[in-house]
Structure formats: C-alpha cells, structure tokens
C-alpha cells in the first residue's frame with residue numbers, strides 16, 4: 001500500500017518535471033532554465049533582478065529565455081529592437097492582470113483596463129492637465145512652507161530626505177487628486193498606511209511575504225480601501241475633484257462598490273508612488289554634487305529672479321531638465337512585459353530572428369539597456385548633471401549605439417501601450433517641488449561627507465527605485 005503510494009507520487013514528480021522542463025530549438029533564443037526544478041532562477045531574480053539579468057546578458061547576449069517560477073520569460077535588452085515588441089499588438093498582449101489581482105485584490109478585466117487607461121489619458125492632458133498642475137503647484141507651495149514642515153522659523157529641522165520628499169509630494173498629490181483636507185488627519189493617516197502597503201508591495205507581487213508581513217499588508221490595504229471610500233462618500237455634492245469624476249466613471253462602467261474602492265487604491269498607488277522617490281534622488285544628487293547644485297541655482301536665478309512665482313511651461317530650464325533626465329536614467333526601472341498570444345517570430349535590428357512560443361512572456365528592461373549601458377552612456381553608474389545637455393546649452397537627444405542614433409536612449413516613462421499617462425503632470429510636480437524647496441528653504445546634509453544611500457534591490461521592475469536607508473538632512477526657512 002505504502003509502496004504503491006510512493007511509486008504514484010514519484011511518477012507524478014517525474015511527469016511534472018518532464019512537463020515543465022523544455023529544451024531549446026535552434027531558432028529560439030538561448031535558454032537558461034536554472035538548476036532548481038520549476039523555480040528556475042526565481043530566487044536570484046527576486047533578490048536583485050538587475051544583477052541577475054546583467055549576468056545573463058554577459059553570458060547570452062541581448063536576448064535569452066529564463067525560467068522564473070514555472071514561467072518562461074524571453075528578456076530582450078537591445079533598445080534598437082524594442083519596437084519589434086512595442087509595436088506588435090497582434091501576437092503580444094499587454095496585461096498586468098495577475099499582478100493587479102495579487103497586489104490590489106482587484107479583478108480587472110482587460111477591457112476595463114484599456115478603457116480606464118483612455119479615461120486617465122484624457123484627464124491628464126489639455127485643460128484638465130493645466131487645472132491639475134495649477135492645483136498641485138498651490139498645494140506644493142502651501143505644504144513646503146506650512147508650520148507642519150517648518151515648526152519654527154529660526155532653528156534647523158532635522159529629517160530624512162526620502163521621507164521628507166515622499167511625504168510632501170504624496171500629500172500634495174493626494175490633496176490635488178483625491179481629498180478635500182479638513183484637519184490634516186486623513187491625509188496623514190492615508191500616507192502612513194500607504195507607506196506600509198508600498199513597503200511590502202514588491203514582496204506581495206512576488207508572493208514572498210511571511211505570515212506576519214501578509215497580515216500587515218492586508219490590514220494596510222483594508223484600511224486604505226476604507227479611507228479612500230470615505231473620502232469620496234463624504235464630499236459635498238457640488239464639489240468635483242479628479243477622484244469624484246473617476247468614481248462616477250467607475251459607476252458608469254457598472255462596477256460594484258467593492259471593485260470601485262479597490263480600483264481607487266490601484267489609482268492612488270499608480271499616481272503617488274513615483275514622484276516622491278524621484279524628487280528624493282534629484283534633490284539628493286544636487287545636495288551631494290555641489291557643481292550640479294550651483295548650475296541649477298544659477299539657472300533658476302536667471303529665469304526667475306522672483307521666487308514667489310511658480311515654474312511654468314514658458315520657463316526654459318535645460319539644466320534642470322538634464323538633471324531630471326539623469327535622475328530618471330539612474331533610478332527608473334520598470335519591466336515592460338508582454339504575453340505571447342500565438343507563436344511568433346521576433347525580428348531583431350541586427351537581422352537575426354527568433355521564434356517565441358505561445359504562452360511565454362517577453363520582458364524589456366530599459367534600466368539595463370539603454371539606461372545603464374556603457375556603450376550608450378559613458379560611466380553609466382555616475383551621476384553627471386549635464387549628460388543630457390549639448391555644449392551650447394540645449395537639450396541633448398543624440399545618443400549612439402554601434403554608430404546608430406537611438407530612438408530609445410532612456411525610457412523612464414515606459415513606451416507603447418504602457419507609457420505613463422501622467423508624465424507631464426509628474427514632470428511639473430517634481431520640478432515645482434524641487435524649485436519651491438530650493439527657493440524657500442536652506443537645506444543641507446547633516447554630515448557634509450555623506451553620500452547617497454544604496455538602491456533597494458528588491459524594487460527593480462516596479463517603477464522608481466527606492467533607497468535602502470535614508471539621507472539625513474537639515475533645513476530651515478531661507479533668510
């Protein structure tokens with residue numbers, strides 16, 4: 001009896017391995033399945049995806065297939081060939097349904113996702129964009145100069161730069177898009193829960209939470225659902241915010257109340273998780289690179305002698321823009337994923353062609369190439385504030401790989417079907433925030449010799465990277 005059971009289990013295990021293991025055909029990309037059955041390279045990948053993929057690139061070149069937790073993923077790292085993936089909507093499908101389901105517990109059919117994206121796009125362009133940027137600028141000014149930020153006007157305040165930037169930009173973004181502020185409690189509570197939820201997001205997406213972490217993440221998510229639905233149900237009927245319009249749109253789509261509040265948390269995360277970390281890296285590099293800081297300050301003084309104004313589109317800021325591009329080149333790290341809907345052939349820019357199998361995935365990782373590719377950007381790991389400036393002071397957009405001018409030389413906003421629809425709003429918010437900080441506050445490093453904290457390697461793939469640690473700063477009102 002026991003022997004029969006053992007033999008059956010063994011047969012199942014053998015069948016399972018035969019079924020889940022594959023060999024490479026000669027017209028397919030190099031295959032690297034890893035040694036661990038089914039899991040493949042999952043552990044290395046979730047520990048530090050950039051390091052793992054850089055190792056694979058060195059071993060196999062610009063295209064290869066790896067096995068990660070039962071999935072076969074073809075990774076493409078040649079920016080000259082990216083359009084072959086980005087422009088193929090026939091054989092490749094853009095969907096992040098599974099991650100959205102796991103992280104936000106939201107069953108979001110593909111059609112809703114496509115329609116929702118269109119709605120978002122309309123609400124972050126034209127007059128809507130102008131209105132949102134004006135509101136955001138007012139909120140940024142009010143928050144940076146508020147007594148909550150500057151408790152008294154003479155002494156230095158100490159803080160960590162990451163929390164300072166994330167907190168203030170989150171609050172400004174939340175007030176602009178989501179909430180009417182009455183007494184400050186809601187936004188502080190939302191921020192606290194949001195940081196807990198966001199801190200566990202990478203692990204939630206990869207299903208690697210411990211039991212305790214799972215409880216914490218679920219409780220933060222539940223709390224956020226409640227806080228968010230409170231904020232649109234308690235509004236006066238006459239008010240019309242971005243959130244209320246979005247809520248109305250969800251109702252018109254026929255989604256039930258539970259789905260509505262889950263979709264609202266997804267949008268809170270999408271709209272608030274990147275700008276704060278981006279502002280942190282930008283300000284951090286300015287504080288640790290005096291020449292860059294000097295050049296940005298000189299540009300601000302040249303274009304805007306009156307610091308009470310807001311930055312707007314008529315102000316030309318090539319130095320500031322180069323610093324922002326350089327910041328995003330170094331710290332924006334999304335995966336652009338597609339699912340292979342039917343067997344296909346992928347044509348590379350170098351003339352080679354590879355067969356991809358239905359059911360596999362394709363992943364572009366612009367962080368490794370073009371952004372950190374030494375053949376495109378010299379000394380790619382270094383912050384060079386003028387990397388995106390021509391010698392005549394205009395914006396530089398000519399970057400070469402193998403003597404070819406590149407269309408994609410940095411891709412912080414994604415591309416194709418998943419390009420960031422909030423790009424212009426985000427650029428305005430980050431620049432405005434840094435501008436208000438530099439013109440309203442004296443800010444310096446607590447230790448003048450400190451350098452930027454390292455990157456948190458678990459965040460590759462989820463948008464802006466975050467630091468592993470803080471950068472202690474002090475600030476006071478500008479005299």
Ligand code: HEM
Nearest residue numbers: 117120270271274275278334412413414418420421422426
């Ligand atoms: C530095 C700041 C930001 C960066 C680097 C960034 C980058 C991105 C990227 C790469 C995506 C595609 C994600 C994917 O499909 O996997 C995305 C999507 C999106 N972003 Fe941003 N983003 C930033 C800030 C913002 C802000 C401030 C907003 C709005 C207030 C915003 C709104 C959106 C929306 C609505 C989507 C979803 C589009 C969809 O449903 O497919 N983003 N962003």
